[in-house]
Amino acid sequence: MTYRSFSIIPNLNENLISNRFNKMDNLFSRITGEQPLSENPNYNLIQLDKYNYELSVSVPGYKKEELEVSIINNRLNINSKSKKEKEKETKKINWIHQGILKNNFSISFKLEHKIKIKYANLKHGILNLSFFYDLPDQEKPKKISINEEHDHKCNI
Numbered sequence: 775m776t777y778r779s780f781s782i783i784p785n786l787n788e789n790l791i792s793n794r795f796n797k798m799d800n801l802f803s804r805i806t807g808e809q810p811l812s813e814n815p816n817y818n819l820i821q822l823d824k825y826n827y828e829l830s831v832s833v834p835g836y837k838k839e840e841l842e843v844s845i846i847n848n849r850l851n852i853n854s855k856s857k858k859e860k861e862k863e864t865k866k867i868n869w870i871h872q873g874i875l876k877n878n879f880s881i882s883f884k885l886e887h888k889i890k891i892k893y894a895n896l897k898h899g900i901l902n903l904s905f906f907y908d909l910p911d912q913e914k915p916k917k918i919s920i921n922e923e924h925d926h927k928c929n930i
Contacts, residue, residue, distance in 0.1 A: 814881050826906045827889075834899035835876050841901060843894055850883045852901070887913070 817831045831852060833841060842853045856876045885907075892904040 814879050817881075825909070826904070829883075829903040829905070831881075831901040831903075832899065833896070833901050834874060836896070836899070836901075838896050841896065843891070843901075843903065845889060845891070848885045848888055850885060850889065850903075850905075851880070852882075853880045854878050 815832045817829060820828045820830075822828060829850075833854070836854060836856070840855055842851075842855065844851045844853075854876075856878050887907045887909055889905045890908045892906065893902075894904075895902045
């Protein structure tokens with residue numbers, strides 16, 4: 775399972791550095807047996823306002839039955855459960871090139887606060903999650919009013 779924090783660092787998929795990173799990542803993954811980071815889906819995170827966010831995850835070819843979204847202990851988890859093996863057994867396809875793979879994946883985001891999901895939609899290969907931080911009242915910023923007193927004498 776891969777754990778990622780929300781990041782504002784841009785994705786460098788189309789340049790030389792990224793290509794070398796992906797090759798190194800795949801090499802270390804073969805050695806360690808872990809899933810390469812590059813095989814996890816790409817995502818965008820947008821902060822709509824102080825508490826509201828939208829997460830879009832690229833999951834081309836997946837059906838809603840093959841995706842699972844859960845929140846456990848301030849961790850947002852998105853998992854796939856592809857039926858790839860069953861499809862291979864029932865259909866004999868002669869692939870010339872297969873660039874769009876439906877690999878099982880699991881991505882997880884550690885969150886600072888509890889969140890509540892407003893909705894989760896899957897459309898055109900993009901999983902959109904709209905959520906907001908559910909801060910307890912004691913953690914929300916509070917403005918304290920200051921009163922000005924008049925006509926009182928101070929004895930110093």
